[in-house]
Amino acid sequence: MLLGCGDAATEASAQSEGVEREQSEPQAEESTEVAEAEPERDGPDPALMREQPIRCVVPPVPIPRPRACRRNGYPRCKWQMPHATTSRGTYRRWRNTIMEHWWARPALIQVLLASADAFERRYPDQVLAIGDLDAPGPRHATHDNGVDVDLYLLGAMLTENAGRGRYPDNYEGKSGEEVRELRDRVLTLAKILTTCAEGKVRIYYNDEPVVAEYLAWYGEQGFGESPFEAPMVTHNRLHRFHFHMTIAEDLAELPMPEVDHPFAPIRRPPRPGDAPHLSSMSRR
Numbered sequence: 001m002l003l004g005c006g007d008a009a010t011e012a013s014a015q016s017e018g019v020e021r022e023q024s025e026p027q028a029e030e031s032t033e034v035a036e037a038e039p040e041r042d043g044p045d046p047a048l049m050r051e052q053p054i055r056c057v058v059p060p061v062p063i064p065r066p067r068a069c070r071r072n073g074y075p076r077c078k079w080q081m082p083h084a085t086t087s088r089g090t091y092r093r094w095r096n097t098i099m100e101h102w103w104a105r106p107a108l109i110q111v112l113l114a115s116a117d118a119f120e121r122r123y124p125d126q127v128l129a130i131g132d133l134d135a136p137g138p139r140h141a142t143h144d145n146g147v148d149v150d151l152y153l154l155g156a157m158l159t160e161n162a163g164r165g166r167y168p169d170n171y172e173g174k175s176g177e178e179v180r181e182l183r184d185r186v187l188t189l190a191k192i193l194t195t196c197a198e199g200k201v202r203i204y205y206n207d208e209p210v211v212a213e214y215l216a217w218y219g220e221q222g223f224g225e226s227p228f229e230a231p232m233v234t235h236n237r238l239h240r241f242h243f244h245m246t247i248a249e250d251l252a253e254l255p256m257p258e259v260d261h262p263f264a265p266i267r268r269p270p271r272p273g274d275a276p277h278l279s280s281m282s283r284r
């Protein structure tokens with residue numbers, strides 16, 4: 001199982017809403033369109049936020065879902081990640097991901113929304129791109145059960161998927177301190193995702209120092225036994241420029257803020273042959 005993936009391819013008021021999954025100890029830790037000039041910030045200082053416990057709060061944004069969600073569970077019911085523009089720009093959609101591939105189990109959408117918010121408070125300048133969720137087809141061996149997602153921290157991970165088969169090294173030529181800062185971003189994202197998913201995650205990522213530090217942290221959190229062999233492991237070479245995260249199928253849902261959610265039908269994705277960019281970017 002699990003071969004390819006990836007694509008060769010704030011202030012949601014921490015005070016209000018149901019704060020739910022919270023990190024057990026102080027610890028800390030992404031965006032949308034390009035980081036603009038001066039994003040207006042009215043929240044606490046990001047550097048201070050990094051020292052604070054992670055709070056997972058689903059922000060009050062409308063989340064599209066089909067009417068079938070009234071009576072059915074997955075797969076008839078899936079939620080769609082909201083357009084980045086309706087989510088204050090805490091994330092953007094990965095360039096090779098189409099809207100038809102942005103649906104998944106409700107719990108995964110909640111984890112992603114809460115995590116993007118928590119990350120953005122800590123690294124407002126860092127672009128977080130969210131790629132394929134359910135995207136069955138030739139590009140993935142998984143991404144077909146509502147629990148998988150690909151995440152990209154542009155410029156901060158080991159390498160960049162720059163397109164056209166180019167994968168420049170993001171750490172080459174940087175000082176130890178600069179690399180440390182970039183790794184902190186990656187670790188912070190992993191910790192937030194994990195906290196918001198109550199430890200029930202498995203992340204594929206190939207940077208050994210990050211894996212080791214993350215596993216040590218995980219062991220200190222009291223999450224209990226992971227439903228996976230390990231919460232973070234290295235995998236094939238695609239996992240140098242993104243996280244492939246899988247959450248447990250039985251992950252409980254987070255509390256939801258009061259918001260009117262729009263009904264939208266789940267549309268079938270075009271066949272790869274009908275969408276040039278989908279077939280050309282296929283991973284093995």
Ligand SMILES: [Zn+2]
Binds near residue numbers: 243244245
């Ligand atoms: Zn993946």
